Amino acid sequence: MTEHESDNGDGRISLAAVDNDAMTLMALQAIAPKLLPGGRFIWTTDSPNTAVRRALNPTTRTDMLLMDMSLGRDSGAAVCRRIRSRTPHMPMLAVTSFPLHIYAKAAADAGAQGIASKSDMPALARAMRIVADGGTVPYDDPISFETAEQAHRRLATDLSQDLPLLTDKEVETLEMMSRGYTFERLAKEWGVGSSTIRTHAHRAERKLGAVTLAQAIAIWMSEERA
The missing domain is CATH 3.40.50.2300 (Response regulator)
Incomplete structure (x- = not known):
């Protein structure tokens, strides 16, 4: 609508x-x-x-x-x-x-x-x-x-304790990465370059205050299950 x-x-x-x-x-x-x-x-x-x-x-x-x-x-x-x-x-x-x-x-x-x-x-x-x-x-x-x-x-x-809002693509990227997708596999599935997927992932890392992608996924999953 x-x-x-x-x-x-x-x-x-x-x-x-x-x-x-x-x-x-x-x-x-x-x-x-x-x-x-x-x-x-x-x-x-x-x-x-x-x-x-x-x-x-x-x-x-x-x-x-x-x-x-x-x-x-x-x-x-x-x-x-x-x-x-x-x-x-x-x-x-x-x-x-x-x-x-x-x-x-x-x-x-x-x-x-x-x-x-x-x-x-x-x-x-x-x-x-x-x-x-x-x-x-x-x-x-x-x-x-x-x-x-x-x-x-x-x-x-x-x-101040609330996590920054991720874009839909950033959320989808973390979701797929949590399922074991690589940058290359996800890029092929979405029909974009792997650099685009990396950008989504790195932005999510920064917003969540994570040092690594694995840490970002862990933070995101704990918040969504709260």
């Missing part, structure tokens, strides 16, 4: 979603008006890095973001934390196909404003309306969700 500035003052609520399931994204877009009157999706993505960049850009930031908590090898909680630690804007609702208790604490700690099941449409609709109104979704003690502003104040103090 294209990137547009969020609507203001026309009764519409701009939405965004991060999910690695294309069918889920299509379904959310189709039923958005029923889940949230006035709601419409401005963009969707399966890329955590793209989600962070769009969430931090005022021209592509939406009124609310739905974040899948299981993004393949990526952690939805880690993406939430990266966004919320940098901005108090754009409330986030964590969504999952798994039982809510599995991800509830991680979602709250990461700065989401609630969590809802993808398979329970009435509950998802209620949660979206609560979050869209600036509230937080009630959950069983001792887990409680904060507003976007409250979560930002808490997480902003940890910003």
